[in-house]
Amino acid sequence: MKPLNPPSDNQKNDASYRFSEKLPVGLTIHCWKGTADQWSSPLPAYDEKDLVLTFLNYKGELHIATGNDPGQWQPACPGMGLLSGGSQALRFQSPSPVLLSAIVLHIPGNWINVFMKDNLNFKKIEQALEMEENIITCRLGRRQLSLFADIMGQEPKNKSNLLEIQNHALSLLEFFLCSRHRNLSAVHAAGGIDNEDDLSLIKEVESYISEYYCSDTFTVDSILKKTYTSYHKLNFLFKSIHGMTISEYIRNKRIEKSKEMIADNAKSISQIAYEIGYSSISNYILAFKKIYQITPGKYKKQMDSLAAS
Amino acid sequence: MSYVSLENSEPFLKCFEVIAEDKSCIVTDSVLYFSGKTGKGFITVAGISTGIEVLAVNVSMLTDDLTFSFLPSQNAASYILSIEEISIPGAPENELSFSLTAAPGDRSNSSVSITDAEYGKLITYPKDRIIRSLIVRVQKSSLDHLIHDFDAGAIAAILQSANKVSSISWPITFKYRLLINDFMTEIVQHPFRELFMIRNISILVEYLLQQFFIMDKLSIEGNYLSNQDTHNLSKVEQHLCLHYKKEFPGIEKLSRISAMSPTSLKTKFKKYYGDTLFGYYQKNKLEHARKLLDNKVPVKVVATEIGYSNPSHFTLAFKKEYGFSPWHYLNPH
Numbered sequence: 001m002k003p004l005n006p007p008s009d010n011q012k013n014d015a016s017y018r019f020s021e022k023l024p025v026g027l028t029i030h031c032w033k034g035t036a037d038q039w040s041s042p043l044p045a046y047d048e049k050d051l052v053l054t055f056l057n058y059k060g061e062l063h064i065a066t067g068n069d070p071g072q073w074q075p076a077c078p079g080m081g082l083l084s085g086g087s088q089a090l091r092f093q094s095p096s097p098v099l100l101s102a103i104v105l106h107i108p109g110n111w112i113n114v115f116m117k118d119n120l121n122f123k124k125i126e127q128a129l130e131m132e133e134n135i136i137t138c139r140l141g142r143r144q145l146s147l148f149a150d151i152m153g154q155e156p157k158n159k160s161n162l163l164e165i166q167n168h169a170l171s172l173l174e175f176f177l178c179s180r181h182r183n184l185s186a187v188h189a190a191g192g193i194d195n196e197d198d199l200s201l202i203k204e205v206e207s208y209i210s211e212y213y214c215s216d217t218f219t220v221d222s223i224l225k226k227t228y229t230s231y232h233k234l235n236f237l238f239k240s241i242h243g244m245t246i247s248e249y250i251r252n253k254r255i256e257k258s259k260e261m262i263a264d265n266a267k268s269i270s271q272i273a274y275e276i277g278y279s280s281i282s283n284y285i286l287a288f289k290k291i292y293q294i295t296p297g298k299y300k301k302q303m304d305s306l307a308a309s
Numbered sequence: 310m311s312y313v314s315l316e317n318s319e320p321f322l323k324c325f326e327v328i329a330e331d332k333s334c335i336v337t338d339s340v341l342y343f344s345g346k347t348g349k350g351f352i353t354v355a356g357i358s359t360g361i362e363v364l365a366v367n368v369s370m371l372t373d374d375l376t377f378s379f380l381p382s383q384n385a386a387s388y389i390l391s392i393e394e395i396s397i398p399g400a401p402e403n404e405l406s407f408s409l410t411a412a413p414g415d416r417s418n419s420s421v422s423i424t425d426a427e428y429g430k431l432i433t434y435p436k437d438r439i440i441r442s443l444i445v446r447v448q449k450s451s452l453d454h455l456i457h458d459f460d461a462g463a464i465a466a467i468l469q470s471a472n473k474v475s476s477i478s479w480p481i482t483f484k485y486r487l488l489i490n491d492f493m494t495e496i497v498q499h500p501f502r503e504l505f506m507i508r509n510i511s512i513l514v515e516y517l518l519q520q521f522f523i524m525d526k527l528s529i530e531g532n533y534l535s536n537q538d539t540h541n542l543s544k545v546e547q548h549l550c551l552h553y554k555k556e557f558p559g560i561e562k563l564s565r566i567s568a569m570s571p572t573s574l575k576t577k578f579k580k581y582y583g584d585t586l587f588g589y590y591q592k593n594k595l596e597h598a599r600k601l602l603d604n605k606v607p608v609k610v611v612a613t614e615i616g617y618s619n620p621s622h623f624t625l626a627f628k629k630e631y632g633f634s635p636w637h638y639l640n641p642h
Binding site for chain 2: 025115116119121122141142143146163164166167170171173174177178181197201228
């Protein structure tokens with residue numbers, strides 16, 4: 001890997017170029033475009049306390065590693081963001097020449113001190129950074145990619161757009177931190193689903209279900225309308241996380257609730273069936289029997305005799 | 310009527326004591342919630358340690374007026390920016406109702422203003438209105454820092470030339486509306502409040518600078534509009550913003566709302582908002598569409614949601630505005 005010289009005037013028409021700007025808020029942004037094997041980290045040596053946020057976009061196959069251990073090559077994906085410590089240099093490797101565009105945002109340690117000192121969420125991210133071998137990644141969404149393209153499209157010498165660049169850069173930074181924060185606070189990431197969007201979708205649907213599952217107008221269709229997803233996709237996600245289809249999930253929830261109500265012994269079976277959203281008793285009895293292998297009436301009797309003894 | 314007065318050096322948080330005592334509010338952390346008896350909503354403050362402070366007001370149906378007074382002081386090296394969107398509940402459904410209820414002196418319109426803190430500033434939020442407002446106090450040095458490559462002196466010059474009290478205000482545009490909307494929905498829950506603040510203020514400053522360029526141009530042309538004109542223009546603007554889901558209302562109807570002839574409405578609107586009537590309407594509409602696309606709403610649904618009968622018309626309009634189709638926006642990889 002040769003170090004890349006800053007482009008001189010005769011290199012301007014070349015595919016590779018870079019520009020660096022110090023943003024008014026105190027961050028420094030470096031934009032870089034070129035083939036991956038030309039990459040040498042376009043950064044001066046930074047302090048250990050500084051953070052470096054790198055956004056990448058390219059077509060092809062690429063592997064990345066951080067400075068210290070040479071063996072650890074991880075596969076990269078297009079449109080990703082990487083947060084790493086200031087003293088860690090990023091390195092890239094690819095089987096074939098890859099045209100790479102990158103935005104590197106340098107966040108000085110004292111800037112973090114000024115703005116994020118008391119922020120507990122940010123501390124958690126810093127801890128995660130230490131645990132995960134000094135590199136955290138996330139995938140950019142569509143909005144972020146268009147911001148990325150906007151920044152890359154700026155003329156290096158044109159300073160009048162500096163504020164625009166700054167706003168885009170801050171948006172990217174905020175997105176990265178927020179998505180990481182959501183990841184850290186997500187309770188489960190089970191079933192091999194690691195897609196940010198899908199997890200938040202599932203969470204949304206679950207909370208929607210737990211709010212409305214007792215209403216008799218509640219249907220799977222209403223969820224689909226509310227979340228703008230397809231039935232197949234939702235079913236697939238539910239299967240991989242809960243091991244059951246969405247209607248099974250709702251049924252389980254309803255029957256569980258009804259079981260509690262039977263144990264309370266305040267209402268008749270038919271009342272309970274209507275209250276948890278079944279329109280006919282026989283449907284309810286069938287569903288109950290399917291799960292607990294006993295009819296609700298018999299279950300009630302059992303509970304009564306238990307209570308009597 | 311409750312009255313809060315603040316010295317230049319006093320933090321915004323101090324006004325909570327006064328309001329909470331007066332209005333029976335619940336204060337947690339740096340958010341003040343109205344308990345329902347005296348109004349609904351919240352007020353929140355945040356300071357960024359580099360001399361920028363933000364007071365966000367998001368309340369509706371106050372039973373009493375609420376006044377913030379920033380006392381004039383000689384050594385105040387700061388600006389007060391205020392962006393307020395005040396609307397009458399129920400107005401969006403029927404545009405006639407607001408032209409009837411809004412008496413001439415009534416501040417039911419929305420505005421952006423910048424004031425030199427040296428002269429003080431009085432902001433009153435009227436009762437029985439929906440109020441969403443941001444007050445930003447920014448020290449001159451930090452504003453210079455934020456825009457250091459620009460001519461920061463230009464702002465001072467424009468302020469000085471404007472009038473004796475060094476304050477300029479102009480009507481709000483859809484960009485500010487969208488910004489306030491985002492800000493109010495996210496600020497209380499946001500995990501990185503400080504960063505969120507900096508970003509929004511930075512965007513705000515960008516908008517303000519654009520506005521200043523327009524003002525600069527206007528003053529060079531020497532063509533100021535009368536108060537009545539700006540009031541009428543802001544009515545048109547509000548109509549265009551609120552009715553983005555319907556078809557473009559047409560020049561006839563707009564000229565009736567503004568009480569101007571179609572030709573003079575067109576020229577004055579262009580001068581004041583820097584865009585044609587339809588262009589303005591369309592930009593706002595597509596910005597809403599883009600928001601929906603960000604939330605993973607399918608293109609077909611977005612098209613009907615913002616009032617297109619045919620998705621391909623929407624696609625064409627989107628492509629014309631942003632340079633790429635909605636589908637491409639959804640599938641960038």
